[in-house]
Amino acid sequence: MESNGIEKATVGDIELAYETFGDPADTPLLLVSGLGSQMISYAEELCAGLAARGLFAIRFDNRDVGLSTHLHSAGIPRLGDVRRGDRSSVHYELADMAADAAGLIEALGLDSAHLVGVSMGGMIAQRVAITYPERVRSLTSIMSTTGDRSVGGASEAAQGVLYAPPAQDREGAIQRQLETSRVIGSPGFPLDEEAVRARAGLAYDRGHDPAGVARQMAAIVTSPDRTADLGRVAVPTLVIHGSDDALVNVSGGRATAAAVPGAELVVIDGMGHDLPRPLWPxxxxxxxxxxxxxxxxx
Structure with a gap:
C-alpha cells in the first residue's frame, strides 16, 4: 500500500511534516520516532504492512529533525552543563514534544489514535498518554524507558557512539550510522548494511542537523521521571523490548511495564536497539x- 504523500500540519509554533498510509477512514495509528530519527525510521514497507491490516498509519518528523520545524534560533544546548543541572540552554522538554504529537492528532481531524513510540518516541508517547489521555486509544512503547535514571542505562560502548562528534558530510553520516548500528543493533539478526546506508543517506538529504539532535537530547535529560504518572495510564498498553539492547537496557522496558497497570511486556531475544526486518511480522x-x-x- 503506497504512501498518501508528505504533508505538513501547523501545531502551535511548530510545523510538522507527516506522511500517511492507508484509508483515512480506518483506525488511526500514530508512529513516534526516536532521538535524532526521522519519520523514515519507520520503513515504508513496515507502514504499508500496518495499513494492509486495516490501520491508517501516520509517521511524522518530530521537531528539530527532517522536514519539520528546526529551532535554529534556540542554539546548541550545553549538554555537559545540562547534566550538571544547569537548564539555561534547554529550549524544550519531552512534554513539549508530546504536545506536538497530540496536536498533530487534532490537526488531522482525529479525536484520538493508537500510539506506537520507539526509544525517545516511546517516552513521548508515554507522556501523551499521561497528559492527553483523551487522545490515546492504546499505547505501544518499544525499546524505551520511564525516565528513572536507575533503569534503562546504556552500555559504555553505546554511550561512545551516542556522544561521538557529529559527522561533517554525507558519507561521514552514513559511516557514523553504520558504526552505531554495529554497536546498538540486534546481535541476533544480520545487519542489513544496504538498508542502513540508504536510510542514513536519505536522512542526511532530508535534514542533517546535529544541533537539533542535541536539543532533543537535552529534552530527554531534563524531563522528569514518569514512573508515578505512568501509574495513572488507563489505556491498554504493550511494552516491547529487546533482550540485547545496548542503548536502553531491557530494565527500562521492564520498569515501563511494571509502572503501567495491566501492561503486557514482550521481551524479544536477540533484539537490540533497532527494528530488524525479520521481526516486522x-x-x-x-x-x-x-x-x-x-x-x-x-
Missing amino acids: EITDRITALISRVEGRV
Missing part, C-alpha cells in the same frame, strides 16, 4: 492484536 502482529482488542474486533 511479529511486531506488526502484536501491535495489531492490541488494537483489535481495543477496537472490539476480537
Whole structure:
C-alpha cells in the first residue's frame, strides 16, 4: 500500500511534516520516532504492512529533525552543563514534544489514535498518554524507558557512539550510522548494511542537523521521571523490548511495564536497539492484536 504523500500540519509554533498510509477512514495509528530519527525510521514497507491490516498509519518528523520545524534560533544546548543541572540552554522538554504529537492528532481531524513510540518516541508517547489521555486509544512503547535514571542505562560502548562528534558530510553520516548500528543493533539478526546506508543517506538529504539532535537530547535529560504518572495510564498498553539492547537496557522496558497497570511486556531475544526486518511480522502482529482488542474486533 503506497504512501498518501508528505504533508505538513501547523501545531502551535511548530510545523510538522507527516506522511500517511492507508484509508483515512480506518483506525488511526500514530508512529513516534526516536532521538535524532526521522519519520523514515519507520520503513515504508513496515507502514504499508500496518495499513494492509486495516490501520491508517501516520509517521511524522518530530521537531528539530527532517522536514519539520528546526529551532535554529534556540542554539546548541550545553549538554555537559545540562547534566550538571544547569537548564539555561534547554529550549524544550519531552512534554513539549508530546504536545506536538497530540496536536498533530487534532490537526488531522482525529479525536484520538493508537500510539506506537520507539526509544525517545516511546517516552513521548508515554507522556501523551499521561497528559492527553483523551487522545490515546492504546499505547505501544518499544525499546524505551520511564525516565528513572536507575533503569534503562546504556552500555559504555553505546554511550561512545551516542556522544561521538557529529559527522561533517554525507558519507561521514552514513559511516557514523553504520558504526552505531554495529554497536546498538540486534546481535541476533544480520545487519542489513544496504538498508542502513540508504536510510542514513536519505536522512542526511532530508535534514542533517546535529544541533537539533542535541536539543532533543537535552529534552530527554531534563524531563522528569514518569514512573508515578505512568501509574495513572488507563489505556491498554504493550511494552516491547529487546533482550540485547545496548542503548536502553531491557530494565527500562521492564520498569515501563511494571509502572503501567495491566501492561503486557514482550521481551524479544536477540533484539537490540533497532527494528530488524525479520521481526516486522511479529511486531506488526502484536501491535495489531492490541488494537483489535481495543477496537472490539476480537
